[in-house]
Amino acid sequence: MRFVDERSQVMSAEELVRYRRQLIIDGFDEAAQLRLRSSTIAVLGVGGLGCPAALYLAAAGVGHLVLIDDQVPEAANLNRQILHWGTDVRASRTKVQSASWKLRELNENVHVDARFGHLSKDNISLLLGGSDLVLDCTDNFESRLVLNDFCVGHRIPLVHAGVEGLSGQVTTIVPGRTPCLRCIFPRPPRAGRELPILGAAAGVFGSLQAAEAIKTVTGLGEPLLGRMMVGDLGSGRWEEVEIARDPDCQACSRL
Ligand SMILES: [Zn+2]
Numbered sequence: 001m002r003f004v005d006e007r008s009q010v011m012s013a014e015e016l017v018r019y020r021r022q023l024i025i026d027g028f029d030e031a032a033q034l035r036l037r038s039s040t041i042a043v044l045g046v047g048g049l050g051c052p053a054a055l056y057l058a059a060a061g062v063g064h065l066v067l068i069d070d071q072v073p074e075a076a077n078l079n080r081q082i083l084h085w086g087t088d089v090r091a092s093r094t095k096v097q098s099a100s101w102k103l104r105e106l107n108e109n110v111h112v113d114a115r116f117g118h119l120s121k122d123n124i125s126l127l128l129g130g131s132d133l134v135l136d137c138t139d140n141f142e143s144r145l146v147l148n149d150f151c152v153g154h155r156i157p158l159v160h161a162g163v164e165g166l167s168g169q170v171t172t173i174v175p176g177r178t179p180c181l182r183c184i185f186p187r188p189p190r191a192g193r194e195l196p197i198l199g200a201a202a203g204v205f206g207s208l209q210a211a212e213a214i215k216t217v218t219g220l221g222e223p224l225l226g227r228m229m230v231g232d233l234g235s236g237r238w239e240e241v242e243i244a245r246d247p248d249c250q251a252c253s254r255l
Helices: 013-018 030-037 050-060 086-091 095-106 124-128 141-153 199-218
Strands: 040-044 064-069 111-116 133-136 158-164 167-173 227-232 237-242
Touching: 030 199, 040 050, 040 124, 050 064, 050 095, 050 199, 064 095, 064 124, 095 111, 124 141, 133 141, 133 199, 141 158, 158 199, 167 199, 199 227
Parallel strands: 040 064, 040 133, 064 111, 133 158
Antiparallel strands: 158 167, 167 227, 227 237
């Protein structure tokens, strides 16, 4: 990982007030806050997972947020995609535009870079270049695998989550150290029917992704490396599933 060391830099009086309640967390300090400020985190998919994740990353003071999405918000998104409001649907803003203006209002210290487009092998370097960490907030495996292979190839940490109904999962991938998405999902499900989803479930797992990103960038706590947290809000039951690298993985076995 190549997070810039900004220990020589100082925080403004406004930042010291804004982040006061996280600066007093055990294991978090001004050096950690400066690491967040110097980091570039990309959020792929500004939907059910990406909206809460981006909100918490902006609130926490990530210096540079890159938002990538190719859609325009619709009324049927509003039960869960909490950065998109009725006013954005009526104005036909893109999701990256809709999210950007609210994140800038929330925290003007954060540079928000809105990149409208569909991720492909051809444009991924352009869309994700310069990112220190990426959040997988997509809803399809086609994009996920393109993202996975790019992150593995460029040794960029990737925080994966998925959600359906009231259930979800989250894990943090550090290429060469943990399993990658191809190790975890050797036979990815095909895209098909419209999935049920409760907004609160997307909120929980998107927030977990933000926490994992903050932990990975700053060194706080223990990221979910080689383990997947699986939860069901319906039953209130959570479990930690150990996941292993595939020695024959076509993406990461040579790392
Ligand atoms: Zn792998």
